[in-house]
Structures are given as structure tokens and as C-alpha cells.
Amino acid sequence: MRLKKGFRELITTWNCKPDVLEAFACRYFFNLPGQHLLVNFAQEQLIILSQTFKSLRESVYQNLLQTRFKHSLDQVTLKLDSNGISLDFSTLETTLSQNIQTNSVEGITNLIEFTRSTQSQFQATNFKGWKSNAANEVLWQVEKRVNNAKAADYCRPGIRLLR
Structure with a gap:
């Protein structure tokens, strides 16, 4: 029986996740050097493994961003004033x-x-982030381009907008 490509990719993904978690945990889930092992995971185990892997990925990503x-x-x-x-x-x-x-x-x-x-660090501060003028200007320009593109799609010769 030949497995579909998507299912083969899923198996490969799940085969790699324990290896990654083992490397970060500095312990092995299976310690059988030179031997192959067929492991059947229960659905609950797959859910926990998936959540753990997702948490690890997010943690690594956040640490990379902090470095970046x-x-x-x-x-x-720090600003010191009368307030x-x-x-x-x-x-x-x-x-x-x-x-x-x-x-x-x-x-x-x-x-x-x-x-x-x-x-989480700047939640209770006055950091503007998305409310900054530059961000709003770019977002406004994007919205304007999208609206113009939509209007251009509907205003082709022979097509009329009904109101």
C-alpha cells in the first residue's frame, strides 16, 4: 500500500518532533542505540507533544526576536520628571x-x-506601536491601494456598479 504524500510528510514531521524536544530537554525519550523502534502514540500524547513543540518553537522565536x-x-x-x-x-x-x-x-x-x-513588557506604558503616525500613514496607504484595486476590478469596460 502506497501512502499519500501529505500523510508521508505528516509522519516525517511527527518523527522529527521528539528528536527536537530530546535535544532541548537534554534527555532521551527512547534510548535504543542502533535499533529501530515502532512507537504508537495515543491521541492525548500527540496533543501534549504538539503543544510542547509549539511552546518550544514560540520560546525560541521570542528569544531570537529579543536578540534581534x-x-x-x-x-x-528612563525619564524622570515631576510625574x-x-x-x-x-x-x-x-x-x-x-x-x-x-x-x-x-x-x-x-x-x-x-x-x-x-x-507583555510594554503593556502598561505609553509605547504607541500601531498608533504611531508612521504606521497609520502606511496602513492608510495600503487601504487606499486595496480600495483602488477593488474599484479598478469593478470598473472595467462593460461592467457597471449598481448602487
């Missing part, structure tokens, strides 16, 4: 704005990833 955005995080400073101590995001917001103006796709991507990776 270290320079950006270093631009956040007390607060975080000053002005230099960071200027940099993010300049990045968006220089390359809107890369700049917005960086803003999305930065905001996502720091949302």
Missing part, C-alpha cells in the same frame, strides 16, 4: 518611523514583530 531587537530595546530610556519615573520611547519611535518611511514593508514587519515580542 536588542538595539531597538536599548533606545528605550515620576517613566519609559521614554521617543528615540525608538523615531527609529521605527524612519524605518517605515525608508522601506514600508520591512518597517511595518519590524514594527509588528517588535510590538508582538515586547507586548
Whole structure:
């Protein structure tokens, strides 16, 4: 019996997940050097394995983003004024704005990833993120292009819009 391509890929994926988890846990689930082992997982085990793998992937991704955005995080400073101590995001917001103006796709991507990776840290602060003028300008331009594209699709010769 020949397995479908999608099912073969699923088997390969599930065969790799325990190896990755073993490497990060520094322990082996199966210790049979030089031997092959056929393992049948119960549905509950597959769910736990999948959740663990997803959690590990997200943790590694978040740590990589923290490393990637270290320079950006270093631009956040402490501000002491009559209201007390607060975080000053002005230099960071200027940099993010300049990045968006220089390359809107890369700049917005960086803003999305930065905001996502720091949302728990900056939740109760005055960080503007999506509310920044540069982000709103780019999003407005994208919306305008989408609306123009939709209008162009409906305004071809011989097609009339009904209201």
C-alpha cells in the first residue's frame, strides 16, 4: 500500500518532533542505540507533544526576536520628571518611523514583530506601536491601494456598479 504524500510528510514531521524536544530537554525519550523502534502514540500524547513543540518553537522565536531587537530595546530610556519615573520611547519611535518611511514593508514587519515580542513588557506604558503616525500613514496607504484595486476590478469596460 502506497501512502499519500501529505500523510508521508505528516509522519516525517511527527518523527522529527521528539528528536527536537530530546535535544532541548537534554534527555532521551527512547534510548535504543542502533535499533529501530515502532512507537504508537495515543491521541492525548500527540496533543501534549504538539503543544510542547509549539511552546518550544514560540520560546525560541521570542528569544531570537529579543536578540534581534536588542538595539531597538536599548533606545528605550528612563525619564524622570515631576510625574515620576517613566519609559521614554521617543528615540525608538523615531527609529521605527524612519524605518517605515525608508522601506514600508520591512518597517511595518519590524514594527509588528517588535510590538508582538515586547507586548507583555510594554503593556502598561505609553509605547504607541500601531498608533504611531508612521504606521497609520502606511496602513492608510495600503487601504487606499486595496480600495483602488477593488474599484479598478469593478470598473472595467462593460461592467457597471449598481448602487
